[in-house]
Amino acid sequence: MKSRSKRSRALNFVLIIGVMSFFADFTYEGARGIVGPYLAILGAGAFTIAFVTGFGEFVGYAWRIISGNLSDKTGKFWPIMIFGYVVQMASVPLLALAGNWQTAAILIVLERFGRATRNPPRDVMLSHAAKEMGYGWAFGVHEALDQFGALFGPLVAAGIYAWRGDYKLTFAMMIIPALTMLLLLAVARFTYPHPEELDDTPPNVNTRGLPRVFWIYLTGAVLAAAGFADYPFMAYHFQMVHSVSSADIPIFYAIAMGVSGAGSLLFGRLFDRYGIIILIPLTILSAFIAPLVFLGGFWVVLIGIILWGLGTGVHESIIPAAVALMVPVQRRASAYGLFTGAYGIFWFLGSLLIGALYGFSIQAVIVFSMIVELSALPLFLLVKKHNF
Incomplete structure (x- = not known):
């Protein structure tokens, strides 16, 4: 009975964090689609827009390394996560008050900073609940709710x-989902003040640093990330070659987000049952994204x-x-801070290289993407040998 109650509390915690993520993604993903033209209206040029959004993404991943270390050293998971969410949720509706592109740029970067601050402590708390219900399922449920917010926002x-x-x-209307998210955050904080109590895993006091298998896994993950093209860049290609109409581009993105959410649930279950081995066929499928999107017609x-949406869900959950x-x-x-930080930085660097290769040849983009994606396979197989 006690075990069932603990499992129920763990599920409820994952669900409330997932619904929080739904409204958080609803808020900032709703804004991200229009910040480019908004900056242009405020007087920013093409290079400035690219720099602001690119720098924001860089901060959004690199700062996680610091946030993760700070969370471990202080043990203040809730305060750090709350601070990150408040900064992020405040930054989006405040864009409505920006009188120039410089102010808007600061708010855009602050939104990414807030996201980077709250992610590592949030993932740790999710991992405590995941001990009771399965790591793949817990992260999969959370990611599904997260991506559905990214769909509707x-x-x-x-x-x-x-x-x-x-x-x-x-932008001003985004204050509604932002305040809803912060209200849920307050409920979660007072309902689950000590989520670590959901996890009875004892600390390993003899361990210094991170184990070798983690570094092998990280290397494989950053390779998979480097070959994974961003959707805005693919959308740019669709417009250039007219393979997808301008009206259909946002619809394709919505489809990808829906697939991402559903895939997180399915493969989360499969991960709990079969382990890391399921990344092998998924990585192979991801290698075929580039030739399909850069050479194909509409269908x-x-x-x-x-496949890109499926890969996104896997990358963000499993x-x-x-x-x-x-x-x-x-x-x-x-x-988590190091892993997601390095992952995002290499995704960013890979995207830059893909953009540079695109000016040279589409075939070069495809070859680079496929080789880098497939090079992660032996590393994932090596991790599997460590019984994961």
């Missing part, structure tokens, strides 16, 4: 803008985008879920 933002044609009003591109199994409980925040 941009659609609602697009609807508000179509209704009034006002970017400032659209072939759609297949590629479905890959980090496995980290909790590899590292001592007292080093999880540092491990």
Whole structure:
């Protein structure tokens, strides 16, 4: 009976954090789709827009390394996570008050900073609950709710803008999901003040640093990330070659987010049953995304985008879920910060290289993407030999 009650509390914790992530993604993903043209209206040029958004993404991943270390050293998981969420949720509606592109740029970077601050401690708390219900399933449920927010947020933002044609009003309306998210955060904080009590894993006091298998896994993950093209870049290609119409590009993204959420649930279950081995066929499938989206017509591109959405869900749920199994409980925040930070930085660097290769040849983009993705396979197989 006690075990069942503990499992129920763990599930409820994952669900409330997942619903929080739904409204958080609803807020900032709703805004991200329109920040480019908004900066342009405020007077920013193409290079400035690219720099601001690119630098924001860099901060959004690199700062996680510091946030993770700070969480481990202080043990203040809730305060650090709350601070990150407040900064992030405040930054989006405040864009409505930006009088120039410089102010808007600061808010855009602050939003990414807030996200980077709250992610490592949040993932650690999720991992405590995951001990009771399965790491793949817990992270999969959370990621599904997260991605459904990423699906509905941009659609609602697009609807508000179509209704009034006002970017400032659209940003201002994002205060509704932002406040909802912060209210849920307060409920979660007072309902689960000590989520670590859901996990009876004893700390390994003899462990210094992170184990070798973690570094092998991290190397494989950053290779998989480096070959994984960003959707905005793929959308740029669709417009250049007219393989997908401008009207269908956001629809394809919505389809990808839906597939991502559903895939997180399915493969989360499979991960708990079969372990890291399921990354092998998924990585092989990911290697075929580039030829499908860069060479195909409408329907072939759609297949590629479905695979891209599936890969996104796996990258955001199963890959980090496995980290909790590899590292001592007292080093999880540092491990998550380092892992997701390095992952995002290499995704960013890989995207830059893909963009440079695109100007040379589409075939070069495809070859690079496939080789880098497939090079992760032997590393994942090596991790499997460590019984993961």
